[in-house]
Amino acid sequence: MKDVLLKKELFNGFVEALMNSYKVAAPTRRGDKSFAFNFITDPAEVCLDHIPTILPPKKYFLPQHETLLEYNTTEGQNMQAFVEIEPMVILGVHSCDIAGIQCLNHVFMDRPKxxxxxxxxxxxxxxxxxxxxxxxxxASCGLMQTHTPTGGYDIFMTDMGDHYYFSINTFDGKSLVQLFDGFELADTAAEKTLKKLRSDKKKLFRNETDVSLAEIPSIFEWGFDSHVWDRTAEKCLSCGNCTNVCPTCYCFDVNDEPELNLAKGRRVRVWDSCQNETFAIIAGGENFRPKRAQRTRHRFFRKFKYPVMRYGKFFCTGCGRCSRQCMASINLKETISNLKRSWGEI
Amino acid sequence: MSAPKVAFFDLACCEGCQLQVANLGEELLDLLGHIEVVEFRELMSEKWDGEYDLAIIEGSVTNVEAEEKVKEIRSRSKMVMAYGACAVNGGINGIKNKTPMEENGRIVYGDRFKDYPSMPTKAVGDVIDVDYIVPGCPIYPPEFLKVLKSALAGLEYVIPDHAVCVECRFNENECMYEKGINCMGPITRAGCNSWCLNNGNRCYGCRGLLSNPNIHGARDVMKKYDLDPDVILKSIDMYNAAAGGKDE
Amino acid sequence: MRIPLKKSGYEIIKAEVVKITPMTATEKLYEIRLKNGENLDHDPGQFVEVSMFGAGEAPISVCSSPTNQDTFELCIRKIGRMTSVLHNLEVGDEIGIRGPFGVGFPVNLLKGRDMIFIAGGLGIAPMRSLINYVLDERRDFGKVDILLGCKTPDKMLFGGEVAVWAERMDVNFCCTVDKSDPEWKGNVGLITTLIPGVNFNPDNTFAVVCGPPEMYIYVIQELLKKGMPESRIYVSLERHMKCGMGRCGHCQIHQYYCCMDGPVFPYDKVKDLEGAI
Incomplete structure (x- = not known):
């Protein structure tokens, strides 16, 4: 599929064209330092130059509260499962967040789907x-190598000064471009500029840590008993911020929400967090991860070890949200570095 | 099957939780289609002398009369719900437990304080068995309805034992600490859908502490953001003094 | 736009409670028939999610042998919110079933081998599906030892059935209670005390262990002392399996999801995982 170019002054026109056919979600400002993906009503709301939003776009794929089915027990256990969604476009997604969605795809498209x-x-x-x-x-996208996209998008936009370069990856992406008249075909010069820009990026996006990606599996092979986890636990308030804002955390709880007549209601899945003290409790009261250290460790292992064993992939996108949102300053990069350094101190 | 008979009572409180119920609007009408309210001082003058299916009590126990009243309510009710911070963990009334009763009396009533006997604040659950609780100052109406539905269905309801932050992130609020404002969210029980924070306020901890809050960690957080760490203990006392606010 | 789903994984199959047998103060046995006319078609050791709309779901292991077609049985201990609801069920009531889920006991691997079953408390529930399977297909298996333990005699589950096992000539049966009562004539002591008395050939025997979390480590130590290889000790682990599809995270044990990779595990697979046993 041929890539295209769009003059910057035409961008809002393109967004309007999208809004005529789709609900459009884009990063918008949310407070002084924060951004959030929201459905927009005006192209002026779009903040393309944003630091990662408070919640990643996973909230559109796996909403915080999602109705799985509606039930009616007036005459037995009747139910209908369904999904309520409008066709939508998410605009302005960073490559780290696209990587996050790719991780979720692995999990939720795996069998049973x-x-x-x-x-x-x-x-x-x-x-x-x-x-x-x-x-x-x-951010640690330099370490995780997620600063440049590797598929998973329909269109990918790159700022080239007075215009945007649109890399078109799917037929759906092509059909989006066809909604608007102002595109020009990308010429060889533009393609060269993109290549140059990407190779220059490698110098900018260096590994932010003293740990290499290749080392991570071995660090997490022996790091289970490290004292690092006890130190992390002293700080951790178990507030669950890190997992809620993580683009690859997907644990949930399932609850019934009856109406006042009690016969009808909805079965809903709600985000849950392994950091919550009650997460691993079974009926009868036994808690399989009662200690904060066990829970903070579990989160790291769910990023750097377990998904590697299960899906052959790290489930960290380097977006930095967990560290940015942690009021107790538990920093992912530092924790991995400390873990590496703690070898032999155990 | 006739609609369950429900009665609302109040003890020492501001009656703000009743107001939340009265303000439910359309949901209140829907609710009245499923229960029969037999007593509700703020809304009606009728009384009921039979058995209650569900007694809903607001306010804390601060004198002997109140103690006897809740015992009597218990003996006449199949189920009892304590709602609002005052009823659930003593609430603001608990602050008086921090000073001797006599001193409290003198401050409020002057020399005639002995005419107004008072005792340390107790939550309703400290005096009688309570089947359901709805914490909060005031109660969060959707949670009240949720608990009420559980009661009507005869199901146990467990108040979440995770932090308000969980819901605050669901609602994608900017963290109060990022704005340099001291917030009780990380050590307070969720269930209110981060009501205050959604409206630009901080969390005051009205719902009570987590069962295992990391107070040390919370103090370190306050220091990090240049906030006075002792504020945290004071804030805990604001609603939890009667519940034996956890000192370090 | 509302997109109806037919096989999202969260649909329940309607089922009917056909029989309820009270067993102890806290346990009842439920016989269940699926209303779609199909058999549950489970492996011994698998579990189902029992659903009551309005109350929720609970993971319960199937305690009947798959050789019992038409209906299946669940032994439910009243221990939490959901199981209290289930204890109010009456014969003829409709419930919802999802599943069966998980990996059960490796029946084909066990064929032709000697078997030792060691169950404590409610651990007999998942194990009974295998014991009855083995007894129904008795000729396919070698020597069978059954060791049972529970806290007190009145807490013994499946008493009538256990008495039949005890009588069988082709089963070595042994039973103990932690605390006896005046009528109890059997062993008193922890279940571990029964293991030294069992004779088995470590080269041709599989052991199956189910019980409360604190039981496993001691029972397994005794078995290992007698030369049982780790790979031939099977355990069934209890976690809160919520979705049954390896996603919700509640039942996760390190890299494993108990609902998908378990609940039955060979001991060597989980022995090094802290917190697993």
Whole structure:
């Protein structure tokens, strides 16, 4: 598929064209330092140059509260499972967040497939937006190598000064471009500029840590008993911020929400967190991860070891949200570094 | 099956939780289609002398009369719900437990304080068995309805034992600490859908502490953001003094 | 836009309670028939999610042998919110079932081998599905030893059935209670005390262990002392399996999801995982 170019002054026109056919979610400002993906009503709300939003776009694929089914017990246990969603475009997604969605795809498309997820996934189109500089000191996309996209999007936009370069990856992406008249075909010069820009990026997005990606599996092979986890636990308030804002955390709880007549209601899945003290309790009261240290460790292992064994992938996108949102300053990069350093001190 | 008979009572409190119920609007009408309210001082003058299916009590126990009243309510009720911070953990009334009763009396009533006998604040659950609780100052109406539905269905309801932060992140609020404002969210029980924070306020901890809060960690957080760490203990006392606010 | 789903994994199959047998003060046995006319078609050791709309779901292991077609049985201990609801069920009531889920006991691997079953307390529930399977297909198996333990005699589950096992000539049966009562004539002591008395050939025997979390480590130590290889000790682990599809995270034991990779594990697979046993 041929890539295209769009003059910057025409961008708002393109967004309007998208809004005529789709619900459009984009990063918008949320407070002084924060951004959030929201459905927009005006292209002026879009903040393409944003640091990672408070919640990643996973909230559209796996909403905080999602109705799985409606039930009616007036005449027995009757129910209908469904998904409620409008066709939508998420605009301005950083490559780290696209990597996050790719991780979730692995989990929810794996057998047995999650059809609620799949139904949402099928209705969501992604327009990525390239980072040309590091967002802040919390990100570790250099370590995780997620600063440049590796698929998973319909269109990917790159800022080239007076215009945007649109890399078109899917037929759906092509159809989005066809909604608007102002595109020009990308010429060889533009393609060269993109290549140059990406190779220059490698110098900007260096590994932020003293740990290499290749070392991580061995660090987490022996790091289970490290004292690092006890030190982390002293700080941790178990507030659950890190998991809620993580683009690859997907644990949930399932609850019934009856109406006042009690016969009808909905079965809902709600995000849950392994950091919550009650997460691993079984009926009868036994808690399999009662200690904060066990829980903070579990989160790290769920990023750097367990998914590698299960899906052959690290489930960290380097977006930095867990560290940015942690009021107790538990920093992912530091924790991995400390873990590496703690070898032999155990 | 006739609609369950429900009665609302109040002890030492501001009656703000009743107001939340009265302000439910359309949901209140829907609710009245499923229960029969037999007593509700703020809304009606009728009384009931039979058995209650569900007694809903607001306010804390601060004198002998109140103690006897809740015992009597218990003996006449199949189920009892304590709602609002005052009823659930003593609430603001608990602050008086920090000073001797006599001193409290003198401050409020002057020399005639002996005419107004008072005792240390107790939560309703400290005096009688309570089947359901709805914490909060005031109660969060959707949670009240949730608990009420559980009661009507005869199901146990467990108040979440995770931090308000969980819901605050669901609602994608900017963290109060990022704005340099001291917030009780990380050590306070969720269930209110981070009501205050959604409206730009901080969390005051009205719902009570987590069962295992990391107070040391919370103090370190305050220091990190240049906030006075002792504020945290004071804030805990504001609503939890009667519940034996956890000192380090 | 509302997209209806037919097989999202969260649909329940309607089922009917056909029989309820009170067993102890806290346990009842439920016989269940699926209303779609199909058999549950489970492996011994698998579990189902029992659903009551409005109350929720609870993971319960199937305690009947798959050789019992048409209906299956669940032994439910009243221990939490959901199981209290289930204890109010009456014959003829409708419930919802999802599953069966998980990996059960490796029946084909066990064929032709000697078997030792060691169950404590409610651990007999998942194990009974295998014991009855083995007894129904008795000729396919070698020597069978059954060791049972529970806190007190009145807490013994499946008493009538256990008495039949005890009588069988082709089963070595042994039973103990932690604390006896005046009528109890059997052994008194922890279940571990029964193991030294069992004769088995470590080269041809599989052991199956189910019980409360604190029981495993001591029972397994005794078995290992007698030369049982780790790979031939099977355990069934209890966690809160919520979704049954390896996602919700509640039942996770390190890299494993108990609902998908378990609940039955060979001991060597989980022995080095802190907190697993």
């Amino acid at each position: 999650d059809y609620h997820y799949q139904a949402r996934h099928d209705k969501i189109l992604l327009i990525g937006y390239e980072c040309l500089r590091k967002c802040d000191q919390y």
